[in-house]
Amino acid sequence: MGVSPGLATLDTEAELRVAAQVGGALEAVFDTVAATRADTAALFERVAAEGRRPASADLAALRPGLHLRLVREELVSGVGFVAAPGLLADVPAWLEWWQSGADGDVRPLLLDLDPGHSAYSDYTHWDWFALPRDTGRRAVAGPYVDYLCSDEYSLTLSEPVRIQGRFAGVAAADVYLRHFEAAVLPLLRSLPRPAHLVNARGRVAASADPAHLAGSLTKGPDFGRLLTTARPGVHAGLRLVPCRGVPLVLVLS
Structure with missing residues (x-):
């Protein structure tokens, strides 16, 4: 079943807002x-x-x-x-x-x-x-x-x-x-899909997704390169949203 454009827009806005708040923290x-x-x-x-x-x-x-x-x-x-x-x-x-x-x-x-x-x-x-x-x-x-x-x-x-x-x-x-988790986990849990944060090496910095524990490695794209583009995208079914200004990527299942 497809997702209506209106709901997709709401999801995207929420992801961008959380990425910005993580960056601010x-x-x-x-x-x-x-x-x-x-x-x-x-x-x-x-x-x-x-x-x-x-x-x-x-x-x-x-x-x-x-x-x-x-x-x-x-x-x-x-x-x-x-x-x-x-x-x-x-x-x-x-x-x-x-x-x-x-x-x-x-x-x-x-x-x-x-x-x-x-x-x-x-x-x-x-x-x-x-x-x-x-x-x-x-x-x-x-x-x-x-x-x-x-x-x-x-x-x-x-x-x-x-x-x-x-x-x-x-x-x-x-x-x-x-201390970092206390600041960002409420933000990650506010999203409608399981979410975690990764650094340029793909290591999970914080997670509200039980499939990706903090400290583990996320296999996927070149997160370091993604951080230089600062553009959201999709890779292998994962939604990737760089936290603009800081070297972390918000990853959503």
Whole structure:
């Protein structure tokens, strides 16, 4: 049996509205990431004007802004800058990363990045680092268990930082999955068909569809390419609606 044009239009309008609302929920987090990126780029410009390479101690200048963003944006559980290997003069790798504790305090992430005995010394293969580096665009990575920072199921939102056109690392923010789901699941459940959200890799970021659990992979189109077109479409019986402005796709059965 066919669907009347009027009902199809109503469904499409609802999908576009939900995609826009999901985008709005994450846009505030990306604002935090963008502010960190801007602060970091400005810091590196000042260091370059002094005729030297940046060092890890220079990144302490970012801390007041990072602390403020952690307190101000309730979805953000961690925020900071992650340097590209070889960027800093005194250390091979560095995370200037701050996070909120269970009691609301702001504390640094202290990691051993010695490649001789640290499993976390090479973070360049993680999606939150690799996607911005390889595409030049912002990314949503996860959800995944964040053993690096919190041991929580999390999403990481990130953007590339560039110095004179060269990739210098990423500005990023963490969002606990439970907080993201609390914000978007009511929106997904308001739709007339089972719906879930996927990132550029096809990983499910949140789901109101029991056939697609959060953290699983959705097989189908090149979601990364779809995000660059930002146009709704149909693939293998799935309705695909990019969340305009943020790198997530709304997928409806």
